[in-house]
Amino acid sequence: MGRTSKDKRDVYYRLAKENGWRARSAFKLLQLDEQFQLFQGVTRAVDLCAAPGSWSQVLSQKIGGQGCGHVVVAVDLQAMAPIPGVVQIQGDITQLSTAKEIIQHFEGCPADLVVCDGAPDVTGLHDVDEYMQAQLLLAALNIATHVLKPGGCFVAKIFRGRDVTLLYSQLRVFFSSVLCAKPRSSRNSSIEAFAVCQSYDPPAGFTPDLTRPLLDHSYDPDFNQLDGPSRIIVPFVTCGDLSSYDSDRSYPLDLEDGSEYKYTPPTQPPISPSYQEACRLKKKGWLAKEIHPQHHPISRVDTLPQPLATPESHTLLAPEMEDN
Ligand SMILES: C[S@@+](CC[C@H](N)C(=O)[O-])C[C@H]1O[C@@H](n2cnc3c(N)ncnc32)[C@H](O)[C@@H]1O
Known part of the structure; x- marks a missing residue:
């Protein structure tokens, strides 16, 4: 029995099950960390759009969400089963009330890391899906500007669509380094990647304001044609190839006669x-x-x-x- 590209039970699905991660997405964050050392020195983090919670599990394990002074705040529209050491908020990150509730946890003691793996319900209309994804990313960025310490890091799912340059240029306003990364565990067939934004450094005089959208470029369909400093081209990085959990790429397949076959993908x-x-x-x-x-x-x-x-x-x- 062959394996089709529609089969979601790939190596990461199986590894996630074996290792107790709630979703195969855990490997995306682990591979991003492997490449960018995201968790180094991090004790306070926010996980936006967190359900079912595999990224929160990783954060809790890697940065010791249960230690003294260590905080992981996880937010999602959906309820999530509890994770030790993780504070949960159920709400919409695009709503002012949710943003305020998150910010409360970091008043006087800012976060080192904000991650967002948010994805809207896909409509199949690419322009609509990309627009919705961009709005989610901007809502996450707005929250990050309220909670991140200078030098902090923001990682967010991004759709590499037609107008992605607009988002990159907006992210570069706030971070010294912006890269686009595709972990190996992110399916090749998916348009998703992750904006890895390091060294939070807002413009002089910037005052975070939840009531104002952050994207202040006018929406110009020719934006991708811009030249000069307005056109930001960010490096694209793939990561995850050398990870130890990645090295044994073989996994069992169930055959029709009930036996098992060890399959190693090329x-x-x-x-x-x-x-x-x-x-x-x-x-x-x-x-x-x-x-x-x-x-x-x-x-x-x-x-x-x-x-x-x-x-x-x-x-x-x-x-x-x-x-x-
Ligand atoms: C791909 S899942 C996240 C998986 C998660 N990182 C994990 O590892 O388990 C995307 C999540 O985004 C959430 N989401 C979408 N829009 C949201 C919004 N406006 N506010 C909060 N959560 C949202 C969905 O409810 C969904 O749980």
């Missing part, structure tokens, strides 16, 4: 192969058909160049990648 091809690298990948079976030296160097295996428009041109195909 490793992903490296990024940025040149023509020679493409030849090597071809030998390994990663490229399905012939390759041609006249092709431009390949920048990413999953965004291969178009074939040449000549009769002898060859098509480069990436094999179906593992959806994990």
Whole structure:
């Protein structure tokens, strides 16, 4: 029995079950931490859009949410089963009352880290979904500006859609470093990534105000065409490949006859192969058909160049990648 890309029970699903995480998303935060050392020196954190709670579990374990002076505040629209050492608030992060309740916990003693894995209910209309996601991120950012200490860190799910540049530029107003990261446990098929914003450093004279939306650029459909300082291009990083929980990539599959088969997914091809690298990948079976030296160097295996428009041109195909 093969494994289809629709099968949600991938290696991270199984590992999450084995390790007692409430959701496979736990690995996204763990892999982001591995790359960016998010938890270093952190004792006070906010987990926005936290249900069912795997990120809160990670925070509680990694930063000792139960220790003296250590605080983890988790917020979601939905109720969550309790987690030791985690204060829970049930509410909508876009609502003033919820934001105020969160802020109360950090008055006089700000947070080191704010994370937000929030996702609105997807409508299937991409523009609407991206807009809703952006609004959630901005609500989270607004709360972060009230609770974060200078130098603090903000990590939020972001949809890499058409107007993502607008969000990056807004985040750069408040943070010295903004990167876009895609943990390996985030499905390849998903548009999601995570904005990792480090060194909170609001503009001089900035006063946080919950009643004002933070996005003060006018909504210009040509925003992505902007030049100069208005156009922010943030580095894109993948993470999680070297993690120990990642190294044994095999997992059991149930066969129709009731027996079990240990399946090891093929490793992903490296990024940025040149023509020679493409030849090597071809030998390994990663490229399905012939390759041609006249092709431009390949920048990413999953965004291969178009074939040449000549009769002898060859098509480069990436094999179906593992959806994990
Ligand atoms: C992908 S889940 C988060 C998973 C979580 N990080 C974990 O590891 O268990 C997204 C969550 O966002 C929450 N959410 C969406 N919009 C929200 C809002 N406006 N306020 C609070 N939570 C929201 C949903 O209720 C949902 O539980």
